[in-house]
Amino acid sequence: MNVAYLVRKLAQALVTIAAIVILLFVLFRAMPGSPDRVSKNPNMTPAMQAAERARWGLDKPLVPDQLVAFIGSTVTGDLGTSIKFRGQPVTEVVGAAVGPTILLVGLGEAIAIIVGLALGALSGWRRGGLVDRLGNGASLVFYSMPYFVIGMPLIMVFASGLGWFPTSGMTTPGASADPVGQVLDVAGHLVLPLTAVTLGLIGAYSILMRSAIIETRAEDYITTARAKGLTDARILRHHAFPNALLPMVTFIAINLGYVIAGAITLEVVFSWPGLGTLTVAALNARDYPLLQGIFLLVSVSVVMFNLLADFVYGALDPRVRS
Amino acid sequence: MTAAHAGRSAHRAPEPLRRAASLVGNLLSRGDGIVGLAILLVFGLLALFPDVFVGPLEDITTVTGMRLHAPGLGHLLGTDELGRDILNLTVHGARISMAIGLMATVITILLGAVIGVIAGFVGGTTDALLMRLCDFFLVLPTVVLALILAPVILDVVGADAELFGIRATLLVIVVVIGLTSWATTARVIRSQVLSVKERMFVDRARVIGAGPGWIMVRHILPNVVNLIVAQAVLTFAGAVFTETTLSFIGLGDSSAPSWGQVLSSAQEAGAAGLGASWYIIPPATCVVLVVLAFTLVGNALDDVLNPKSAGRR
Amino acid sequence: MTTEVRGRLGRLLPDGADPTAPLLEVRDLAVRFRTPSGASVRAVGGMSFRLDAGEAMGIAGESGCGKTTTALSLVHLLPGTGRVSAGSVKLFGIDLVPLTERQLARYRWREISMVFQGAMNALNPVQRVGDQIAEPIEVRLGQSRDASRKRAGELLELVGIPRQRASAYPHELSGGMRQRAMIAMALACDPAVVIGDEPTTALDVMVQAQILQLLERLRRELGLSLLLITHDLSVIAETCDRVMVMYAGRVAEEGPVSRVFTAPRHPYTVKLLSSFPDIRTGRRALSMIPGSPPDLRTPPPGCLFAPRCEHAMPVCAVETPPEINSDDGVRVACHLFTAGDAVRRDAASEVKA
Numbered sequence: 001m002n003v004a005y006l007v008r009k010l011a012q013a014l015v016t017i018a019a020i021v022i023l024l025f026v027l028f029r030a031m032p033g034s035p036d037r038v039s040k041n042p043n044m045t046p047a048m049q050a051a052e053r054a055r056w057g058l059d060k061p062l063v064p065d066q067l068v069a070f071i072g073s074t075v076t077g078d079l080g081t082s083i084k085f086r087g088q089p090v091t092e093v094v095g096a097a098v099g100p101t102i103l104l105v106g107l108g109e110a111i112a113i114i115v116g117l118a119l120g121a122l123s124g125w126r127r128g129g130l131v132d133r134l135g136n137g138a139s140l141v142f143y144s145m146p147y148f149v150i151g152m153p154l155i156m157v158f159a160s161g162l163g164w165f166p167t168s169g170m171t172t173p174g175a176s177a178d179p180v181g182q183v184l185d186v187a188g189h190l191v192l193p194l195t196a197v198t199l200g201l202i203g204a205y206s207i208l209m210r211s212a213i214i215e216t217r218a219e220d221y222i223t224t225a226r227a228k229g230l231t232d233a234r235i236l237r238h239h240a241f242p243n244a245l246l247p248m249v250t251f252i253a254i255n256l257g258y259v260i261a262g263a264i265t266l267e268v269v270f271s272w273p274g275l276g277t278l279t280v281a282a283l284n285a286r287d288y289p290l291l292q293g294i295f296l297l298v299s300v301s302v303v304m305f306n307l308l309a310d311f312v313y314g315a316l317d318p319r320v321r322s
Numbered sequence: 323m324t325a326a327h328a329g330r331s332a333h334r335a336p337e338p339l340r341r342a343a344s345l346v347g348n349l350l351s352r353g354d355g356i357v358g359l360a361i362l363l364v365f366g367l368l369a370l371f372p373d374v375f376v377g378p379l380e381d382i383t384t385v386t387g388m389r390l391h392a393p394g395l396g397h398l399l400g401t402d403e404l405g406r407d408i409l410n411l412t413v414h415g416a417r418i419s420m421a422i423g424l425m426a427t428v429i430t431i432l433l434g435a436v437i438g439v440i441a442g443f444v445g446g447t448t449d450a451l452l453m454r455l456c457d458f459f460l461v462l463p464t465v466v467l468a469l470i471l472a473p474v475i476l477d478v479v480g481a482d483a484e485l486f487g488i489r490a491t492l493l494v495i496v497v498v499i500g501l502t503s504w505a506t507t508a509r510v511i512r513s514q515v516l517s518v519k520e521r522m523f524v525d526r527a528r529v530i531g532a533g534p535g536w537i538m539v540r541h542i543l544p545n546v547v548n549l550i551v552a553q554a555v556l557t558f559a560g561a562v563f564t565e566t567t568l569s570f571i572g573l574g575d576s577s578a579p580s581w582g583q584v585l586s587s588a589q590e591a592g593a594a595g596l597g598a599s600w601y602i603i604p605p606a607t608c609v610v611l612v613v614l615a616f617t618l619v620g621n622a623l624d625d626v627l628n629p630k631s632a633g634r635r
Numbered sequence: 636m637t638t639e640v641r642g643r644l645g646r647l648l649p650d651g652a653d654p655t656a657p658l659l660e661v662r663d664l665a666v667r668f669r670t671p672s673g674a675s676v677r678a679v680g681g682m683s684f685r686l687d688a689g690e691a692m693g694i695a696g697e698s699g700c701g702k703t704t705t706a707l708s709l710v711h712l713l714p715g716t717g718r719v720s721a722g723s724v725k726l727f728g729i730d731l732v733p734l735t736e737r738q739l740a741r742y743r744w745r746e747i748s749m750v751f752q753g754a755m756n757a758l759n760p761v762q763r764v765g766d767q768i769a770e771p772i773e774v775r776l777g778q779s780r781d782a783s784r785k786r787a788g789e790l791l792e793l794v795g796i797p798r799q800r801a802s803a804y805p806h807e808l809s810g811g812m813r814q815r816a817m818i819a820m821a822l823a824c825d826p827a828v829v830i831g832d833e834p835t836t837a838l839d840v841m842v843q844a845q846i847l848q849l850l851e852r853l854r855r856e857l858g859l860s861l862l863l864i865t866h867d868l869s870v871i872a873e874t875c876d877r878v879m880v881m882y883a884g885r886v887a888e889e890g891p892v893s894r895v896f897t898a899p900r901h902p903y904t905v906k907l908l909s910s911f912p913d914i915r916t917g918r919r920a921l922s923m924i925p926g927s928p929p930d931l932r933t934p935p936p937g938c939l940f941a942p943r944c945e946h947a948m949p950v951c952a953v954e955t956p957p958e959i960n961s962d963d964g965v966r967v968a969c970h971l972f973t974a975g976d977a978v979r980r981d982a983a984s985e986v987k988a
């Protein structure tokens with residue numbers, strides 16, 4: 001692969017992350033919960049105030065000293081301590097919530113990508129056909145629904161109504177201790193939120209894949225493939241799909257970057273103990289250090305997945321590769 | 323030269339009218355365009371004259387019903403946990419949701435169009451820098467940024483400030499949507515400007531001695547207006563969607579309930595668990611219908627206005 | 636059970652083939668496109684021609700006259716709303732027009748293959764060139780993957796590309812090499828007819844000459860039948876046995892290259908030849924043809940060239956000229972040559988002079 005291309009993309013990613021950290025610094029100082037104000041909190045003992053001021057270097061000039069100190073601590077993974085979860089480092093609090101979110105949204109993404117790309121490819125390939133009219137219609141509707149709008153009716157019908165699935169949480173407190181029972185318990189809790197997240201994601205994948213296929217279908221090499229007497233299915237699979245997938249790679253990777261920001265509203269609806277629920281809890285408690293930690297994690301993950309997109313694109317498209 | 327100009331501006335007067343007429347005609351010839359426009363017409367009327375349909379917005383002091391009551395004669399769509407009429411809330415929600423959507427769209431399109439046109443037209447380093455800026459804003463997670471910005475903005479403007487009758491809390495939503503979605507618009511418009519610029523007449527105008535500002539306003543802008551309109555409609559869909567999400571997680575204003583805000587109250591009241599479907603379904607349906615309608619109209623416009631993208635969707 | 640019929644090189648012909656029939660015989664072929672506004676474009680209106688085994692025929696004519704459309708319609712490759720609305724396309728005596736997509740697949744590439752204009756776009760950008768050449772061999776002829784890869788390598792060598800380049804992607808090859816690879820691909824199933832749709836247009840003159848030499852050599856060595864579409868009359872003069880001049884979706888004149896190019900009859904052929912610089916004399920006798928081709932959505936009655944024709948007569952605006960076959964193998968569709976009218980024959984001799 002082209003080294004210069006990789007290096008350039010990597011450099012761009014680093015610059016973006018640096019910009020995000022600086023943005024955070026600015027916001028951090030402007031916020032009602034900024035250390036400057038926290039350190040003047042009358043409830044704190046003078047000793048605590050002094051420690052806080054020393055920690056953030058508040059007695060030194062804003063730029064460069066405070067900025068350097070901020071960047072330094074951020075880079076070393078010190079994102080401060082949470083207010084809501086008293087004394088616990090932000091990194092730990094956030095770290096604990098990442099797992100459930102990745103389980104829920106990661107799984108939802110995986111299913112939605114497979115189903116959405118397949119549906120979009122079929123719709124676009126047979127434009128105006130039955131699959132297209134039903135599939136594209138459904139995709140547009142789901143695309144117009146925020147996650148929680150999908151989730152709330154699901155709870156109403158399948159949890160509180162029919163009682164097939166639990167209404168909230170990831171585990172039943174005091175449920176069986178054996179590993180198989182635990183997995184089944186989590187799986188039961190997972191069904192409804194996973195359905196909602198998958199439905200919410202399929203629309204965008206399917207709609208985009210559909211237009212990518214429609215665009216590809218008009219290319220000359222598709223005419224060549226038809227002239228070769230290949231079957232429709234083979235042309236779709238070997239010629240149209242691989243080419244239409246290229247523009248999708250970037251989109252998929254960027255979307256995956258948002259896995260962590262995920263379906264905040266959905267987690268709230270299902271009380272799923274992930275980052276989304278944590279975000280809203282942090283907001284309600286005005287826990288700014290925690291909010292910033294989450295913001296940093298989410299935006300850095302988006303940048304990293306963007307970078308990944310460039311790499312994968314480079315690996316898939318021979319024109320970029322060489 | 324003067325004569326040629328006079329001749330052209332003489333033609334200009336009926337031109338927009340004709341364009342608009344043929345545009346509506348084209349839209350109406352498409353199934354999705356008709357459906358979208360019809361839905362928007364209904365919600366537009368609701369948003370403009372909510373009092374005519376359901377009377378003034380009910381609040382805790384003027385409630386007329388019992389708490390969390392199922393639909394019945396007095397309250398066609400039931401009541402919420404405070405006894406407010408859901409139909410009343412939903413209709414007034416149209417006004418609030420769409421007002422926020424409109425303001426966010428205006429900000430987005432203004433920022434996006436100005437930056438897109440400048441980047442595309444000036445090119446070079448300016449273009450490169452502006453595009454890097456776009457990349458940066460594309461990376462920012464909308465919802466989390468909103469949560470962080472909300473207190474900052476409230477701190478700056480004061481929680482009780484108002485603009486056009488919209489409270490500061492809602493302004494936060496408007497600003498955040500604008501900040502995080504202009505970049506997409508800017509990119510789309512920039513690429514169109516690049517191709518317009520390629521065309522001859524810009525060079526001709528430049529040779530004649532027109533300044534870059536004149537060329538941008540007089541020659542580039544008319545050629546990207548189509549795209550801006552289509553983009554604005556699509557942005558509106560996104561803005562209503564995002565507003566709903568942000569209100570739902572607590573950034574809304576309970577005294578000015580948008581649909582997202584109503585759904586947020588429903589969530590807090592545990593409506594889904596209690597089986598109070600009448601509390602959830604009306605606002606949820608409205609959100610979906612409006613977002614869907616804007617998307618349909620936006621796509622149809624995009625196809626009709628941009629022959630290049632026709633056939634893509 | 637039909638008996639097996641073998642043709643050139645002992646190839647197995649499709650069921651129902653008539654070994655005595657001409658290789659390709661097209662009769663009254665008409666193609667229509669529906670436009671988004673609901674109108675109908677008659678891109679090709681009643682074309683007849685015939686291609687014999689081992690023969691090379693050139694198709695010439697202004698841009699938009701329906702050359703590509705004619706070629707694509709032979710094996711149902713018309714884009715979008717294009718449909719064959721009338722006529723027959725007989726290959727070994729089998730009419731391809733009424734066949735279903737599935738039945739037709741048998742004839743694509745194995746009997747009629749194509750070399751398109753821009754190989755950059757006509758080749759799949761994300762598939763290795765060798766694999767694209769091997770694909771029809773594997774899929775259509777049912778050969779093993781290894782055998783088809785090996786054959787693809789041989790074909791590349793045949794067109795003058797080292798077989799190691801089989802692993803290259805299209806963008807890694809030069810324009811001329813891509814076009815050669817496209818030709819190798821067209822030969823993959825050893826087809827009866829190869830159609831070249833402006834195969835050299837995008838190339839520089841040197842490369843163009845090489846590609847034409849290659850086609851000429853392949854035709855001799857493999858006994859190919861070639862249908863060569865091009866704007867460049869000198870290409871046809873050098874490589875083809877016969878030439879067919881098209882105007883607005885119809886045949887204007889058709890016949891042996893030696894006759895048509897030295898003694899053109901149809902006023903359009905005359906104009907076309909004189910609008911082309913004469914390479915031998917170095918004189919650039921460029922004469923533009925005034926006016927433009929008719930709007931094929933609403934074709935006027937009579938001869939479609941009449942509005943631009945210096946020799947137009949009253950009958951030209953009313954009656955579609957019949958195709959007149961003369962003894963020297965030339966066919967021309969022009970009222971000037973309608974037999975039995977002295978005035979017209981006088982005018983005709985004027986054209987020739």
Ligand SMILES: Nc1ncnc2c1ncn2[C@@H]1O[C@H](COP(=O)(O)OP(=O)(O)OP(=O)(O)O)[C@@H](O)[C@H]1O
Binds near residue numbers: 697699705714715
């Ligand atoms: N996809 C299409 N839809 C509608 N009309 C078409 C389509 N393709 C071709 N046509 C019409 O068919 C006519 C013949 O086009 P065609 O491409 O066959 O011409 P051509 O002789 O190959 O021209 P060129 O020398 O430019 O390649 C044109 O007038 C065009 O209007």
Ligand SMILES: [Mg+2]
Binds near residue numbers: 703704
């Ligand atoms: Mg052509």
